[in-house]
Amino acid sequence: MTQAAGDRRRIADDMHGFWAVIPAGGAGTRLWPLSRSSSPKFLHDLTGTGCSLLQATWNRLEPLCGDRIMVVTGVLHEATVRAQLPGLSPANLVAEPQPRDSMAAIGLAAALLERRDPDAVIGSFAADHVIGEPEVFAECVREAVVVARTGYVVTIGIEPTRPATGFGYIHVGDALVIAGAPNGRQVRSFVEKPDAMTARGFLDAGEYHWNAGMFVVKASVLLDLLAEFHPELAAGLRDIAAQPARLAEVWPGLTKISIDHAVAEPAAAQGRVAVVPGRFTWDDVGDFASLASLLSDAAPVPGLKVLGEVDLVLAKDATGVVIPGSGRTVAVLGLDDIVVVDTPDAVLVTTRARAQDVKALVDLLKATGRADLT
Amino acid sequence: MTQAAGDRRRIADDMHGFWAVIPAGGAGTRLWPLSRSSSPKFLHDLTGTGCSLLQATWNRLEPLCGDRIMVVTGVLHEATVRAQLPGLSPANLVAEPQPRDSMAAIGLAAALLERRDPDAVIGSFAADHVIGEPEVFAECVREAVVVARTGYVVTIGIEPTRPATGFGYIHVGDALVIAGAPNGRQVRSFVEKPDAMTARGFLDAGEYHWNAGMFVVKASVLLDLLAEFHPELAAGLRDIAAQPARLAEVWPGLTKISIDHAVAEPAAAQGRVAVVPGRFTWDDVGDFASLASLLSDAAPVPGLKVLGEVDLVLAKDATGVVIPGSGRTVAVLGLDDIVVVDTPDAVLVTTRARAQDVKALVDLLKATGRADLT
Numbered sequence: 001m002t003q004a005a006g007d008r009r010r011i012a013d014d015m016h017g018f019w020a021v022i023p024a025g026g027a028g029t030r031l032w033p034l035s036r037s038s039s040p041k042f043l044h045d046l047t048g049t050g051c052s053l054l055q056a057t058w059n060r061l062e063p064l065c066g067d068r069i070m071v072v073t074g075v076l077h078e079a080t081v082r083a084q085l086p087g088l089s090p091a092n093l094v095a096e097p098q099p100r101d102s103m104a105a106i107g108l109a110a111a112l113l114e115r116r117d118p119d120a121v122i123g124s125f126a127a128d129h130v131i132g133e134p135e136v137f138a139e140c141v142r143e144a145v146v147v148a149r150t151g152y153v154v155t156i157g158i159e160p161t162r163p164a165t166g167f168g169y170i171h172v173g174d175a176l177v178i179a180g181a182p183n184g185r186q187v188r189s190f191v192e193k194p195d196a197m198t199a200r201g202f203l204d205a206g207e208y209h210w211n212a213g214m215f216v217v218k219a220s221v222l223l224d225l226l227a228e229f230h231p232e233l234a235a236g237l238r239d240i241a242a243q244p245a246r247l248a249e250v251w252p253g254l255t256k257i258s259i260d261h262a263v264a265e266p267a268a269a270q271g272r273v274a275v276v277p278g279r280f281t282w283d284d285v286g287d288f289a290s291l292a293s294l295l296s297d298a299a300p301v302p303g304l305k306v307l308g309e310v311d312l313v314l315a316k317d318a319t320g321v322v323i324p325g326s327g328r329t330v331a332v333l334g335l336d337d338i339v340v341v342d343t344p345d346a347v348l349v350t351t352r353a354r355a356q357d358v359k360a361l362v363d364l365l366k367a368t369g370r371a372d373l374t
Numbered sequence: 375m376t377q378a379a380g381d382r383r384r385i386a387d388d389m390h391g392f393w394a395v396i397p398a399g400g401a402g403t404r405l406w407p408l409s410r411s412s413s414p415k416f417l418h419d420l421t422g423t424g425c426s427l428l429q430a431t432w433n434r435l436e437p438l439c440g441d442r443i444m445v446v447t448g449v450l451h452e453a454t455v456r457a458q459l460p461g462l463s464p465a466n467l468v469a470e471p472q473p474r475d476s477m478a479a480i481g482l483a484a485a486l487l488e489r490r491d492p493d494a495v496i497g498s499f500a501a502d503h504v505i506g507e508p509e510v511f512a513e514c515v516r517e518a519v520v521v522a523r524t525g526y527v528v529t530i531g532i533e534p535t536r537p538a539t540g541f542g543y544i545h546v547g548d549a550l551v552i553a554g555a556p557n558g559r560q561v562r563s564f565v566e567k568p569d570a571m572t573a574r575g576f577l578d579a580g581e582y583h584w585n586a587g588m589f590v591v592k593a594s595v596l597l598d599l600l601a602e603f604h605p606e607l608a609a610g611l612r613d614i615a616a617q618p619a620r621l622a623e624v625w626p627g628l629t630k631i632s633i634d635h636a637v638a639e640p641a642a643a644q645g646r647v648a649v650v651p652g653r654f655t656w657d658d659v660g661d662f663a664s665l666a667s668l669l670s671d672a673a674p675v676p677g678l679k680v681l682g683e684v685d686l687v688l689a690k691d692a693t694g695v696v697i698p699g700s701g702r703t704v705a706v707l708g709l710d711d712i713v714v715v716d717t718p719d720a721v722l723v724t725t726r727a728r729a730q731d732v733k734a735l736v737d738l739l740k741a742t743g744r745a746d747l748t
Contacts, residue, residue: 316735
């Protein structure tokens, strides 16, 4: 048996009873006008591969889980998700009546899967992140599953490559001793997005990982922890799983809270969270600067990235990123680090440096009665 | 009689037999993608007044000439010109089979008018310039006509307000002594567009005016001078005027030359050109920087000019000019002196500083097989 074949066999053995959960939500406001509330970021091909971020997430998880993938999305996006993922069984598509933040979304999947298999381990992976090196990712998830079977909430921490201020961090503690999971470590705490100096300190210290929001945990462990910290929310989710017809009635009353605040942070304070380091490239594609950094240079002008039809871009003395998206020609002359995003009803012109502030434009649209564009 | 009524009466008396000629040509390449070969600059409202530049030119001249206005344009634009100028008599619309530069265009009008009235004085005024203070302009043209009746080629020189490098200059000589034209002066020479230092010197010297390409001259004087300097061209134009049916046959063989090179410069060398100073504001709207300077600040953000529907512009921390032209929203964030021009099939993003180089983009389009967009 070759090593690769051995790796695959080991992964297959460990992954028995492991379910991937894909919460497919979030508006991607800082990617306006590409991302809209009616057509959010995860439904778009933002890397020029021909796959949407959701499809790429599916393709990354399918080798690990087969058809044990559950997608939780808003009712508004149900049809598009179904169309983009023909392999998704209708029984594994959960449509939220309204957004209720990540704890309710992932918790409902956990409650549904706990009933199908009391020993189920779930891993939640956002539908709108970009991940490289799928083999490295797979091995990392395998280790996380091994650790999760021992009762930990396991997060996958990304080894930082720069002092990023746009991500939360995980403060890593002592090594765990778990067979088959040599890289597992205790989590000391979760840390909010730091300022630049703090981020530099984290990078130098070497004990901090980026929090990519990936959690691997036994479904029952997650719900039992939730029952400790937010008993009504846990009860509501288990109620819905027992009687799915009550979804519309119970869902609107559930607490809106993230899984980080609801479970991960308080559980970490009790020493019940572990981390497996992810040595793959990862990005949350949070804004156009981040998106630009993921694109390769295949543009008419060196230094200018293009997402979409290169033939529609006309450029001279320009660097940055151009996204033609309405069939119209986009001409850029004499601008550095520019961002131009063309869509059928709106065009955005900004800079990579101001990419984070695109959210303010969307707020401005809402405040001035043009929410139809958001 | 009030002074204004007296002014109007004197203007009316002096203007007897005076014809305005409007050469309506030129692609306005540096105003791409607004200006196209199929829909050039003069057909557009570039000042937000509701009139195209051509209509504004007509409106400025009509009080001086009544219906004695002749328009020379390309066959391609004949129908649009007719539609924009309902007051233009069909007999006064001349359609060039192909562009043959300004001497042929203005010379043909002169030859046609010379046959109608041997004493006719013509004044040529480009269809795509912007002029302020119409009363000042009218008085200036009146003086130019008075000087032209004495046999001079008269140009109207714009008093410079800055050391512009984008215009040619007129070097002014001694005062003329002509009754009714106290401001008339000899022209020493025409000077090509200067560099910045030379332009600064011109401004300081006070003896240089901008050459706005406005010529006032007896039709017969213009053609007789042309017959001296370019006899075949003069003969060709007079042939066509005598036998209009020969237009299609004779026109393609005519020399392509500007009126400046063909007549004004050699005539100036012989002391046969005069100038009347124009103390009105004038701009050739050569590029988007020039266009921006003509627009008033009525934008959602201070420092940002908008030509078109202000409601379509969304801006934050932005200065420059935005021209929404396709009904789509244009959002600009964090950019200074930006130029964004939106049209149904192309969008341009550049800066005021690079506005002159838009021509290079148009050349690039032609070179890459996308001439349909130019």
